[in-house]
Structures are given as C-alpha cells and as structure tokens.
Amino acid sequence: MAAPDSTAARTALWRALHVEVDAPPHVFADEFGLRLADPGDGWRDRDDMDPATAGRYRAGMVARARFVEDLVTEQAGRGVGQYVILGAGLDTFAQRRPEIAARLRVFEVDQPGPQAWKRARLDELGLGVPDWLHLVPVDFETTSWWDRLTEAGFAPDEPAVVASTGVSMYLTKEANLATLRRIAGFAPGSTLAMTFMLPPELLDEGERTRHRATASRAKAAGTPFVSSFSPGEMLEMAHEAGFRDATHVSGAELNERYFAGRADGLRVIPGEEFLVATAGAAARDRPAASS
Numbered sequence: 001m002a003a004p005d006s007t008a009a010r011t012a013l014w015r016a017l018h019v020e021v022d023a024p025p026h027v028f029a030d031e032f033g034l035r036l037a038d039p040g041d042g043w044r045d046r047d048d049m050d051p052a053t054a055g056r057y058r059a060g061m062v063a064r065a066r067f068v069e070d071l072v073t074e075q076a077g078r079g080v081g082q083y084v085i086l087g088a089g090l091d092t093f094a095q096r097r098p099e100i101a102a103r104l105r106v107f108e109v110d111q112p113g114p115q116a117w118k119r120a121r122l123d124e125l126g127l128g129v130p131d132w133l134h135l136v137p138v139d140f141e142t143t144s145w146w147d148r149l150t151e152a153g154f155a156p157d158e159p160a161v162v163a164s165t166g167v168s169m170y171l172t173k174e175a176n177l178a179t180l181r182r183i184a185g186f187a188p189g190s191t192l193a194m195t196f197m198l199p200p201e202l203l204d205e206g207e208r209t210r211h212r213a214t215a216s217r218a219k220a221a222g223t224p225f226v227s228s229f230s231p232g233e234m235l236e237m238a239h240e241a242g243f244r245d246a247t248h249v250s251g252a253e254l255n256e257r258y259f260a261g262r263a264d265g266l267r268v269i270p271g272e273e274f275l276v277a278t279a280g281a282a283a284r285d286r287p288a289a290s291s
Helices: 006-021 032-037 051-077 112-124 145-151 173-184 205-220 231-241 251-258
Strands: 082-086 105-110 133-137 161-164 191-197 245-249 272-278
Touching (some): 006 032, 006 051, 032 112, 051 272, 105 145, 112 133, 173 191, 173 231, 173 272, 231 245, 231 272, 251 272
Parallel strands (some): 082 161, 105 133
Antiparallel strands (some): 191 272, 245 272
8 A cells, every 4th residue: 555655745744834834824724634644753854844945836836726726616616516636645625625525526536555545544534535525546557547537426427627736747748638638528617727837948047947956856756757838838738639718827827816915925936837728518529538
C-alpha cells in the first residue's frame, strides 16, 4: 500500500502552513490534509516548508484549491450533481465541506496504492468514506480512467465539474488532448478546471531559474515534467477537443482575486495557469477518446 507521492504530501502541508503562518484572511483553510499526511514532528523545519522561500509556491497551491472550490460551490448551486477530481492526492473537500459534498456524488480518481493508503487513513481518523464519496483507483498506464469512473457510478448523461490540478505537466501533449476530448464529451453544462504549466520562455529570468530548480527536483523524484503550454496553445487544444467555451485564467488574475491588498506580499508564483472549459451539445457529438 503505497503512500501518496511527495508532491501530494507537500501540497497538503503547504495548505496547512498557510493557516499556521500567514495572516488572515486565509485564502483556503485546510487542516484535514495535515491530519491525513501525518508527517510527524518537525515537518515545519523541512526546507520546502520555509515560509520565506516557499511562500509563493504555497500561495499558488492555496489559490488553485480555492479557485476550484469556488467553481464547485457555484456549479452545485446551479444543480450540478457530480464532481470528479483527477489525480486527487490528499484532497479534503469531502471532509471539510460536507454541507456541499453530501449533495454531490464526489469521485476521487488516483493511483491504487495512494487511494488504499488514504482510505486506511480516513478509517484511522474515524472519518470513513461516506456513500456519496467514491474513491476510484486507476493505474493510468494500463487502465482507462473513464471505464473505472463509470463503474464507480458516474452518470455520463448528467453534468459534472471536473478538476485536474497539477497533473497536465506530467503527461504528454497527446495524453492531455485525449483527456480533454473525453471530458469535452461529458453531458452539456459540464465544466473542467485544469492547470497547465507555462513554457520557460514565457517567464522572466528569475522565474525561469525557479522553474528549472522545480523541474530538477521533480525529475529527481521520478516525476519529470513532460509538457508545458502557452495560453493560446491550451485554448486551441480545448477547442480542438470539442469544448464549447474555453477561458484562460492567469496567475495574475488569481492574485487579484485572492491576494489583493494583503500586507504580507503573499502572491502566486508565475508559471501555472488555469484552463476553464465548458462542454456543450456539439462536444458530445465528437468521437470519444479511448483513455
């Protein structure tokens, strides 16, 4: 039973650190992730938890989590009844926001080992897995996530919100396009929120240096970055896949939405942006992807 990878654990710890070291108002309050990760004493002394040097990365993690949760809340208010999290990691929406989650069918899609580990941790913490939360184990290299999703009770003819954050950079362009095509074929009114990494040439010199350091750490951990896209390329891929509408949400927009006026200077580090795309009737008529 494999524990979540270092990226998933670090994301959970950054969310917790935001509440512990950053001044309110907090962009995203998640202390359940820390309980799940159970990093032991001294976790705040890790190099990647240094508030001074890791602050901008931490800001990016809490901003993207808040952005997705705002979208899910908005769509649930409009009657959308399904929420799919691709590469769920240590997501804690179901535990933190049961007043919303219990009105949805929530599907967390991830590798079998980390999913089994998470299920065991939820049981250890006395939280369990409620009927409306579906942990969907998928070996992405050998198995169709779509098949596993429908087997878990996902209703293809009902709209859904789909979140995929921190995933696209580890996939080839072809794999990303296949995923987009599949989601574009969801029921009309379905919405995708997906992050993507900008190419280094679109970053300034200082950010390129940070990008190279991050990419080096990812490669050393066995999860090398594979893909990056300009906003124009990502929008073109979304339209090619069949989405009715597609919008680029920049890091600057996230800063304006969530960090404007903060005295502590907490800001999203440039480099990771959002695609928000809506499926429509035309998208459903396109050939479905096989993945």
